[in-house]
Amino acid sequence: MRAVVYEGPRSVSVIDVPDARIERPTDVLVRITTTNICGSDLHMYEGRTDFETGRWFGHENLGQVVEVGDGVDKVKVGDYVVIPFNVACGHCKNCERGLTNYCLTAQPVPEWAGAAYGFADMGPWAGGQADLLRVPWGDFNCLRLGEDAEEKQADYVMLADIFPTGYHATELAHVKPGDQTVIYGAGPVGCMAAYSAIIKGASRVMVVDRHPDRLKLIEEIGAIPIDDSAVDPVEAVNDMTMGLGADNGCECVGYQAHDPQGNEDPSLTLNRLVKSVRFTGEIGVVGVYIPQDPGAADELAKHGEVAFDFGEFWFRGQKLGSGQCPVKRYNRQLRDLIVAGKATPSWIVSHELSLEDAPDAYEHFDNRDAGWTKVVLHPDLASAKK
Structure with missing residues (x-):
């Protein structure tokens, strides 16, 4: 089978790799028909993590079941399924509590928790930017789709990660009907957080970014774009909320946040959120932060530490929730x-390409080139280059 294989910093290729196969009775084998490039893939693509050369990416996956193990009861051959990026067993202490984002069984390091397909430090699981994907504990992990699955693949594949992750940000921030909500970051997850807040009935959703194409998308769904290269975003949010700040906020950028001049500062969006959210407000952080970042610009960040304005945060009596999304929730x-x-998350998709187009797509997406907001790959689609 073919897969998008990591060859080193900013280098991937599409090559033949060993076929995925049923290895345990509870496995499901899926022919991937739609798989996304995620912003989290870029951390690995850029060499900022310890993702191993020769592994392949892909944690946002949808496809058709082609084989099931003898221990699979629910999922059938021919079903279209979307697979959470979390690999979860369904029976450990955390999974029983609904915390499939911190499965204790799928993560092989005893001191850690949480696993994912094709992801650094999250277990040995192969990714789905390939022709086939082995899904362990298939009955638990596969979400079956209906008769419209094939025609709405670009919508349903967003259920693997970014739609639930954006929604999770609003859950961590406890967004309620009538709330005024601020979101930092208008990448795919930030867009989905804004979309989720609107679905929940927030009265005003403000989104901070500086990429014109992203801000235009935000405006199209009824959110208010704030260009932080043109205005101070904290002042802009406070001006729109009678000086009080938003009721709640979402951090959808992560440790590679940087200012309009291009200087990286992992504390930037966190500290801006503290000052953009009112006293006793709540903040949800789903942007990726990691325990070690040797490629960081300063010593604190190299050790996964940030200069967080805890005094201001404490003074305001705010609450903060963080972590990866338990997609199955x-x-x-x-x-x-x-x-x-009532939801059409495919509005974020800018490109639908073949698997062979992945190297160029990674380069464009990593460069944040205009118009490259979300890339969907179809292994069964012919390359535009042919």
Whole structure:
């Protein structure tokens, strides 16, 4: 089978690798028809993590079941399924509590928790930017899709990660009907957080970014774009909220945040959020932060530490929730919103390409080139280069 294989910093290729196969009775084998490039893939693509050369990416996956193990009861050959990026067993202490983002079984390091497909430090699981994907504990991890699955793949594949992750940000921030919400970052996850806040009935959703194409998308769904290269975003949010600040906020950027001049500062969006959210407000952090970052610009960041304005945060009596999304907590209900026509997350998609187009797509997406907001790959699609 073919897969998008990591060859080193900013270098991937599409090559033949050993076929995925059923290895345990509870496995499901999926022929991947749609898989996304995620902003989190770029951390690995850029060489900022310890992702191993020769592994392949892909944690946002959808496809059709082609084989099931003898221990699989629910999922059938021929089903279209979307797979959470979290690899979860369903029976450990954390999974039983609904915390599939911190599965204790799928993560082989005893002191750690949480696993994912094709992801640094999150277990040995192969990614789905390939023709086939082995899904362990298949009955638990596969979300079956209905008759419209094939035609709405670009919508349903967002259930693997970014739609639930954006929704999770609003859950951590406790966004409620009528709230005024600020979101830092208008990448795919930030867009989905804004979309989720609107679905929940927030009265005003403000989104801070500086890329014109992203800000234009935000405006199209009824959110308020704030260009932090043109204005002070904290002042802009406070001006729109009678000087009080937003009721809650979401951090959707992560440790590679940088100012308009290009200087990287992992504390930038966190500290801006503290000052943009009102006293006793709540903040949800789903942007990626990591324990070690040897490629960082300063000593604190190299050790996964940030200069957080804790005094201001404490003084304001704010609350903060963080961490990866437990996709299974939300994906079924979000799927049903898509089925009912009440959510169409594919509005974020800018490019649908073949697997062979992945190297160019990674380069464009990593450069944040205009118009490259979300890339979807189809292994069965012919390359535009041919």
